[in-house]
Amino acid sequence: MTNIIDGRKIAKELNAKTKKRVEKLNAQGITPGIVVILIGDNPASIIYTRNKHRTAEKLGMKSILRKFPKDVSQTEVLQAIHHYNDDPTIHAILIQLPLPKHLNQTELIEAIAPEKDVDGFNSRNVGKLYNNEDGHYPVSxxxxxxxxxxxxxxxxxxxxxxxxxxxxxxxxxxxxxxxxxxxxxxxxxxxxxxxxxxxxxxxxxxxxxxxxxxxxxxxxxxxxxxxxxxxxxxxxxxxxxxxxxxxxxxxxxxxxxxxxxxxxxxxxxxxxxxxxxxxxxxx
CATH class of the missing domain: 3.40.50.720 (NAD(P)-binding Rossmann-like Domain)
Structure with a gap:
């Protein structure tokens, strides 16, 4: 008999564990913070970012959904990334992909501080994974x-x-x-x-x-x-x-x-x- 792998069930169990970790941090006066950067009006991206934003709030985190129009300049997005890199209340930065073609995806991802690169796409984190380094670092x-x-x-x-x-x-x-x-x-x-x-x-x-x-x-x-x-x-x-x-x-x-x-x-x-x-x- 084939086992249907129930991703929803396993995700629910993982979220329950994460929520307990958030509550433990909250008791110490710490609130995990995430910002999701959404550029443009791709329907699928809008749905994905909304789900991420709502889930983070549901688990008790600080969640920011930063939206930009599809014609935003590279400089404007970089400025936002640098702002959140310097914000001590933000621990994770995510750029929702795909991006409009005029933007340089590699430059934007590399601009994210490696210690806030929650999806593990910054080359420093990619290199650590590739080398199977010890220690803590995010992955995809x-x-x-x-x-x-x-x-x-x-x-x-x-x-x-x-x-x-x-x-x-x-x-x-x-x-x-x-x-x-x-x-x-x-x-x-x-x-x-x-x-x-x-x-x-x-x-x-x-x-x-x-x-x-x-x-x-x-x-x-x-x-x-x-x-x-x-x-x-x-x-x-x-x-x-x-x-x-x-x-x-x-x-x-x-x-x-x-x-x-x-x-x-x-x-x-x-x-x-x-x-x-x-x-x-x-x-």
Missing amino acids: CTSRGIMTLLHSYLDKIEGKNVTIVGRSILVSRPLQSLLINENATVTMVSLHTDNIDYYTKHADILVVAAGKPNLIKKDQVKPGATVIDVGINRTANHHLVGDVDFDDVKEVAENITPVPGGVGPMTIATLMQQTVDLCEWNR
Whole structure:
């Protein structure tokens, strides 16, 4: 029988733990603070930032949603980032992606103080993850959320063959490092890979983050595999689907995430977790 990995349930449990940590800090006169920077009017980004803002407030954090018009200048956004870098009541800064094309994403992310870079995209934090450094530093919230899901359903990750479909710097590459750091054998492929089925069918853990709806079918999946679907795609009739054909693949997978209700809730819950992490690490 296939296990449907319940991201909402695990996220709820994680949020409950985070709330207790916030209450403990509150008792010491400390309130974790996060600012989410939203640029433009992308409908999906508006929904995501609103959910992040509301969740932070619900957990007792200070939450600021800083909005800019889509034609904002690079200088204006940089000034805002520097302002929050210097604000001792803000412990976490997040820039909602994607950005309008005229903005330099790399420069903006690099402007965030590494100790406030809650999504772990600053090159200093990326380097620490890549080098598997000891100590405290943030990593990609989605990638860490995926690791939490895997640990909830698997006894171990060490020794597993993992295939990641997709090569984004936001999810796939940090996830690759997290998995390698736990002694998994990781192969990363893309839509340009020849004979992609060979790699997907040999994976004990298959993570799909390619941005193509219903890309993976059951004949591409190893029986008994754990399948993590990172994709969020809206169909012509406005339904949300992942990069995995869920109804088809669940016939062969041992564990599988649904869309919605799988990885998505874990991203926000992990963002809250890491905001409190940053507050505790840097106070």
